[in-house]
Amino acid sequence: MSRRKKTLKPRTLVIASVAWLLAALFLLPYAEMVITALRPADELRDPGYLPHHFAWSNFINVWSDSTLGDNLRVTLLVAGGSTLLALAVALPAAYYTARIRYRGRKYFLLLVLVTQMFQPTSLLVGLYREFFQLNMLNSIWTLVICNAAFNLAFAIWILTAYIASIPVELEEAAMIDGLGRIGALRRVVLPLAMPGVVTAVIFTFISAWNEFVMGLTLSTVPASQPLTVGINSFIGDYTVQWNYLFAGSVIAIVPVVVLFAFIERQVVSGLTAGSVK
Template sequence: MRKILLNGSALVLAGLFLFPVYWMFATSFKSNSQVLSKDPVFWFTPTFEHYETATGVNLFWTYVANSFVVTIGAVLLALGVALMASYAIARMRFRGRRGMVIAVMMAQMAPWEILIIVVYLNARDLQMLNSIGTLTLVYFVMALPFTIWTLRGFIAAVPKELEESAMIDGCSRPQAFFRVIFPLLAPGLMATSLFGFIMAWNEYAMVLVLNKAPDAATLPLWLTQFQTAFGNDWGATMAASSLFTIPVLVLFVLLQRRVTGGLAAGAVKG
């Protein structure tokens, strides 16, 4: 009976979470009359007119390219810096180490929205507005605290003896790290990469303030363009939302096993 209750509760929760996603995809294939119908329509003939409207927006492929460049660039930068920082925190003893750990935790908990004005003023004074590079740096800084904190747990969980044995056999410290420790960090790298990807891919407030030029915008701003004088174009909005969601869904399906283990392990080790 206990298993039945637990499994039943899990199915109910899964249905509650998945139904909005299903409804978004289903609505993107309905005609306008079915979308605006008072009664919910579950059986319909699919149409692709909303996807044609969504992808027909001016500079659509520019938005796609900008989003991928900014997201992948921020994730790679965060991983590169976090590997060095987390190794230093987990393995080395130095003055200010405790303060650095506290600073990382505070940066992870702080809402970045409160810094929008400061970031905008600095970017304006440095003439860095409407730049894909500026947006990449901002997202890199936003993803860095979580990446450092998670990878620190994985590095601390690797026995020091493995690294010391490699160094005794003739490896330098960098060689011991990349040949011994780095291959064991795959779950943590997957988890932090997915988090950084979702954060940068979905972020709206910073790009709205920093990149107002049309050719420097990303896909979150593209989602706001489906409005008419009489209201929202819900069919095109749902089609755009579906296209916007697909990369994240595909990435999560590919990485889900390692991501689940990585988040759980990084939360308790170290």
């Protein structure tokens, strides 16, 4: 028997066309960024969309003509360290909040949510003065602590919602079999809550990776600044090195795009935790 070919309905075709058009509009700036990163220096002001020849050496020279290597190392340490610190604090707090019905639980969650209302820019003067007195300016630990603190509220909320969706009877059965509270958390709750953990990890990591204002204010030595601030060094007082600026931008977004592509399913699962009862 020959299978009938499915014909697309006009409505489906229109929706698909609009979706592809919107996707192309969103991807166009990224395409322009990659093309500009491959332009030779003498073709930066040419009116054509594509250069006459591609200068792949821009991605090599950008490392030797700047402190981009040190900036990338600082960003990796800051993003990784702040993610681990935020997760180490948020996981016990979320577990206790989700499992223990103590007095003031709602006020605690509300207080955690209120901390999200404070933008880093409004606290920069106080943070700068505090870390200056502690002699911690130009330190990786300073950026790790600040990024972890500003992402802690989101991690607590997403982990609380996911752990609360896990049946408590599974932990009770594990504790009847001889496991303690910590053992049940490690062997039962954590494997089941892994999508929520991954969601908290990826959002904290991306937020710390893309942070600019605190890195610019709390780090004044070029080699100790994060990648977002290091890329900004290609913008001079009178000239802008557009090819190096966009080459550094491409280098900066590639790790995050690859990381998100691998764990996209876990992120979606974590964000929808608790939406279905």
